[in-house]
Amino acid sequence: GIQVExxxxxxxxQEGANSTLRCNFSDSVNNLQWFHQNPWGQLINxxxxxxxxxxxxxxxxxxxxxERYSLLxxxxxxxxxxxxxxxxxxxxxxxxxxxxGTGTRLTIIP
Amino acid sequence: SAVxxxxxxxxxxxxxxxxxxxxxxxxxxxxxxxxxxQPGQSLTLIATANQGSEAxxxxxxxxxxxxxxxxxxxxxxxxxxxxxxxxxSIYLCSVHGTTSYEQYFGPGTRLTVT
Numbered sequence: 298g299i300q301v302e303x304x305x306x307x308x309x310x311q312e313g314a315n316s317t318l319r320c321n322f323s324d325s326v327n328n329l330q331w332f333h334q335n336p337w338g339q340l341i342n343x344x345x346x347x348x349x350x351x352x353x354x355x356x357x358x359x360x361x362x363x364e365r366y367s368l369l370x371x372x373x374x375x376x377x378x379x380x381x382x383x384x385x386x387x388x389x390x391x392x393x394x395x396x397x398g399t400g401t402r403l404t405i406i407p
Numbered sequence: 408s409a410v411x412x413x414x415x416x417x418x419x420x421x422x423x424x425x426x427x428x429x430x431x432x433x434x435x436x437x438x439x440x441x442x443x444x445q446p447g448q449s450l451t452l453i454a455t456a457n458q459g460s461e462a463x464x465x466x467x468x469x470x471x472x473x474x475x476x477x478x479x480x481x482x483x484x485x486x487x488x489x490x491x492x493x494x495x496s497i498y499l500c501s502v503h504g505t506t507s508y509e510q511y512f513g514p515g516t517r518l519t520v521t
Contacts, residue, residue, distance in 0.1 A: 328508050338444075338497050338515045342408075345509040383449065385510075393438060393503050394465075395510060397450040 299324045301386055301398035309404045310374055318369040318401045320384035328387035329360055330395070331369050335380045343369070343382075374405045409434055409502050411513035419519045420490055427486045428516045430500035435480035440510070441473070444497040453498075456483045490520045 300323040310316055320329075331343040344351050344358040346367065351358055355375075360367040371378055381402050385395040410433040420426050430439060441453040453473055454462045462475040476484045487494050501512045 330509060332512075338517060340450075340499065340512040340515075342509065342511060345507060385450075387508070393508055393510065394440070394452055394455060395450075395501075396452075400449050 299326070299386060299388055299396050301384060301396055303382075303384060303398040303401050305401060306399065307402045307404075309406065312374060312376060312405055312407050314374050314405075315370070315372045316374060316403065318371070318382050318403075320367040320369070320398050322365050322367075322384075322386050322398075324365070324388060326362065326365075326386040327389055328393070328395070329367055330385050331358055331367070332383045332385065333378075333380050334383060334400075340383075371403075374403075376405045376407055379403055379405045408504060408509075409436070409511045411500060411502065411511060413500060413513040413516050415516060416514065417517040417519075419521060422491055422520055424490055425486055425488045426490065426518060427484050428498050428500075428518075430483045430485070430513055432481045432502050434505060436502040436505070437480070438502070439477065439483045440501045441475065441483075441485045442499045442501065442512075444499065444515075446495065450499065453485070487518065490518075492520045494518065495520045 302321045333341045346360045348362045355372045357370045381400045385397045412431045414429045439456045442450045444450045453468045454464045456462045456477040474486045497515045499515045
């Protein structure tokens, strides 16, 4: 099956800093999503981005499907950004079984 | 998008017992997915539940341990049977959006087995 690796595994930053999280996947995908898991365990949808670039406020994401990676950018970090960030992929349209990456745990220090 | 609720939100159970987790969606969906997240780990798909047919289980998960019901297009249950401490996890259900393949997750059920 498809392999999904995220880096770095852990990231500790001061409030206000910027960060880049990376997701590498081992095969072609037609579905890629970024999620934020808050401290209560809730998974929050950030982006559905199988290719291209999207922005939502302080967050943006870019997926380069031909090179099999995606990046999540967080600017001007806030303490509420703390949590675990997952990317998840599915190989085909209609195959909706997501394979989750290993996750990046982000801690923002006030 | 989809609004998903799960019950219970958390529970502490004794080894050898069973727990049934409910998942309710605010719209009709063809497929519902059940995931497990063990402590400090990523999410792993347990099974896909289609209305009117048997659930499809992923490698390493069996129906006797995780029976699933899907009585209609907005509801599903997952039972964790004969629990052991290794079953302590967050269990999440998910569905895809009605107009896209974007998936949405319920708030999860945090299970502790003692």
